[in-house]
Amino acid sequence: MIKSRTAIIRFISLLSIALVSVNTYAQKVEWLTWEEATTLAMNEENPKKVFVDIYTDWCGWCKKMDKDTFQNPEVATYMSENFYMVKLDGEGKDPIEYKGKTYKFVPSGRKGYHEFAAALMQGRLSYPTTIFLDEEMNMLSPVPGYQKPKPFLNIAKYFGDDIYKEKDWQAYSGKGK
Template identity: 50%
Template sequence: MYRINICIILSFVFGLSSASAQKKIKWLTWEEAMEKSETEQKKVVVDIYTQWCGWCKKMDKSTFMDEFIVEYVNENFYPVKFDAEFKEPITFKGKEYKYIKKGRRGFHELAVELTKGKLSFPTIVFLDEEYQVLQPIPGFQDNERFELIVTYFSGDHFKFTPWRRYIRNYSRDNYAYPAGNKH
């Protein structure tokens, strides 16, 4: 009986830990995000990365695994992971963007467009519901900084509140959820 109870407890504990470990951002392809936005409009957050980028991998393992960020991004955005060296053409807003070979590597024209010509990795780009670039944010962002950024854009605070005032007054209770969507 004692052994059975221990087994039940252990399986419950391991079940909980593996369930929480499985929470991840539900990254979409560019096409999937555009398709989903036809039925329900949301802002889009694009993680522009490369396979060789160490800071991109660090964000994947830390910032993008944070429980709050995972839940918040999945709920409020269409999250897109976009390899800046993606080789296939993409049509966006009636224009075709292609991979351009340059030296041993190359780049995708859409990555250049989204970053306003300033490619660096990682870069997080926020688009509004009409696919207008709100802001490209270059460089590694830790959990705390990314939480500020993602809530600033999702709640439309950027329209009315200067960034410095927002970060000075930020708390999850006041700013983290768009109006009518508070947990």
């Protein structure tokens, strides 16, 4: 009986250490609503670019990117320091204001889509798609598809560090001729 209690206590201790290690790896990202981000971005005290993650509830790759990429400590830290981060449901129902226009949900097929998500994705409804906007809320680029942490961070730094102003993507990424 005493040996089994000792074994249980050891097991619980090891499990606690393992859970702490997992939680240390995962980084909590503070996601904002579109309204919160635009209010902060327009505040000249702390100007930052805006990053928009367009997802749907049914998208498996969106969930994988949340878990693998956005919770990566290096990615989460860089993004939090350089961007206001927005989660935008591509099938959301609430109207969104952007540059004097109101975008709404459009019923279509089984679900429908949000006009604002479609506009940001330039008509290509592909999830996940991440969007980079400058400090004045102008489109820098949509990036469709799942991105692993290191390639994503490379893209984020291209926009976040203003490298896009001096080099085109081909030259920056080493994919030029």
